[in-house]
Amino acid sequence: MFQHLYLRLALATGLLFIIAGGVLIGISTRTSELYALETTQRINRDIALHAAEDMPLFGPTGVNEVALKELAHHVMFINPIVEVYLLDTEGRILSHALPEGTVLRQQVDMAPLKRFMRDSSKLPIFADDPRSDTDSKIFSVSPILDDAGDVSAYLYTVLNGKDYDGIQQSLANSYNLQTGVATIAAALCFAMIGGLLLFFLLTRRLQRLASAVSRYREDSYTGAIDIDSQQSTKDEVGLLGAAITDMSERIEQQFDAQTEIDRNRRELIANVSHDLRTPVSSIQGFLETLMVKDLDTSAQEDYIRTAHKHALRLNELIGELFELSTLESGTVEPHWENFPVMELIQDIVLDHEVSARERGITLTTEAASESLQVRADIAMIHRLLENLIHNALRHTPAGGEITVRVTDDAERVRVQVSDNGDGIASQDIPRIFERFYQRDTDSTSDSAMGGTGLGLAIVKRIVDLHRSQIAVRSEGNHGTEFSFWLPQPA
Structure with a gap:
């Protein structure tokens, strides 16, 4: 899958770089051309003005054709790509020094010319090319004033005439141009190769992920x-x-x-x-x-x-x-409430006192304070203590003693149920909270007190629901102690 992804990325990248390269070359070429035209137009911005000052282009009978041709000859001698036209105030071509039949327009749009004379800071500015029906060229223009100081005509010079077009076409295979295009193409190729390598590294990591997931599925x-x-x-x-x-x-x-x-x-x-x-x-x-x-x-x-x-x-x-x-x-979930824990313990001990007396077992309580309060589910804690005391009665022989002890610290109350019965072997302690697990006991355990194997599992679950822990400390034939903590009210 990622191999196909890499091929798609490579193809998309290649197409993107080809398109970007074409656009970049086109923009660069066009920008260079506009820059060259702007430079030419700035350098020759006043050529029409100087030419109009040097030659008397109007005589007593109208246009001085001789003077115009001589002016055109001098200008084209200095710059062969310049073409000279004489326009009236409406832009109609009055005269020129070009061969007959080469001028295709009879009138030039005056708007670009007036913009050039008004503000020539933003160049290049293009105007109509009289030798073409559609083309526009850079130019220079200067008004010709009569004796009264009024504009009587315009000297219009096209700065990149037909000869310029021929020279530009001949430079299409220029070494410098080819070198520039080749440099741009090489840079794009280098960038494309770098991009493909980067895509390969990224998709290789994705391929490793895909392979790991495939192995995991297999x-x-x-x-x-x-x-x-x-x-x-x-x-x-x-x-x-x-x-x-x-x-x-x-x-x-x-x-x-x-x-x-x-x-x-x-x-x-x-x-x-x-x-x-x-x-x-x-x-x-x-x-x-x-x-x-x-x-x-x-x-x-x-x-x-x-x-x-x-x-x-x-x-x-x-x-x-x-x-x-x-x-x-x-x-x-526990139903949290505050209650005096010793009152609950006394009630449970009282319920089991007759059974303990019949078995010859002493059942006692100890507390640092009779008024100790805890925050817990009273029904669950009642069930927990019943199971612990019942379990102690099962494994305590006649003459034994069971003690329910309550101590406290700053935030918690500790409840201990201890006996001096037959104890729990060390290998049995990790499993006593499992369901239906019943360890082997000696003959001191009364069958009438036999358990279901679920009592301590219930105890453990109640302790877990109260986000507490229960600890077991026991030695074989030396009794057992269960202890757990309950929070005091805030």
Whole structure:
């Protein structure tokens, strides 16, 4: 494509230089001609005046033909290209010294002549050539006064007559003229070659860009486009290369993100299928047992109680799946409001106090100030703390302790949920916020407190929506601490 572009540019450039060269040569030739005519007319501006003063062109019987011919002879002897005419006040030709039949006009337009006599500063000025029906020539003119001082006639001299035309035609093949034209043509050719070279360099860089994009397309849009380092200039081509590189990197990132989304989707489907299958199968099994067997009242109650527990787990799993999907949809934003964080923590601790007491776990709170205010979405923070406390209860053995601690600095409030339970192995910490990830635990974890594997994923998403971060510090069998920051009201 860019090869064709270069050919089109080269052709257009060549035509442009040919046209420009022709125009330049024409203008130069015409300018030189006008300059020569102006110089001739300025030098000979007073020739008619001096000639009229030297010869008595009128006698008792009218025009003194002898004197006119003698004047013409002297003038043409000095300057062979000058032609002399005697005009009346209306511009009619009274006499001349040229061969019979060579003068084609009988009258000359007086307007240019009067303009010349009035102001001859703007030259050249052209007037009618009596020896041509159409041509105009440079001239000199002077009035001839009678004895009373009135204008009785005009001496009109054409400064570039027919002999001048012949000389000009003979100079068409002049060495100097040919040299000048050749010099202009050579300069134009040099400029055209320079322009073509410049176009080649520009289109070569564009060709490299096109080749890089083609390779990128052939590689199924994987990897960043490799742009030659020589193209890292700040001109338009360099900026285009940088934009293409950025575009390819963004496409690669989006491709990787889409790949990750597809992987997570497949993993989610697999995990959901597995986690839903267990409670559904259990419920189905217990109900079928109740339908086909004649059980006593106590056994029926045990079966129903177990099926109900699995139904609750199934309902919890579906609810958390829906909640996480909503948080990750990008359509949910926190409803920011100011509230005392310790009041919220006290309410959540009170809700879990009975469960903690039954398990033999001490649940306490600590705060630098009971009146600490935060700016956040109270419903989301309530859900976040519930999940962290619920997670701590699952992994803290009887006799253990869970502490919710609140501290602050000038602009933020730090919330910590710590326990002295079984802790988290270092290799598990990077994955605990993944959906459905459940680490192996020992026998101290009560099955009744089993989780869905979605609680910490929900926590992480809520923290992200609040533009905060959550930190995890844990050692195996030495407890775990989760901490995050919330902004204080301005």
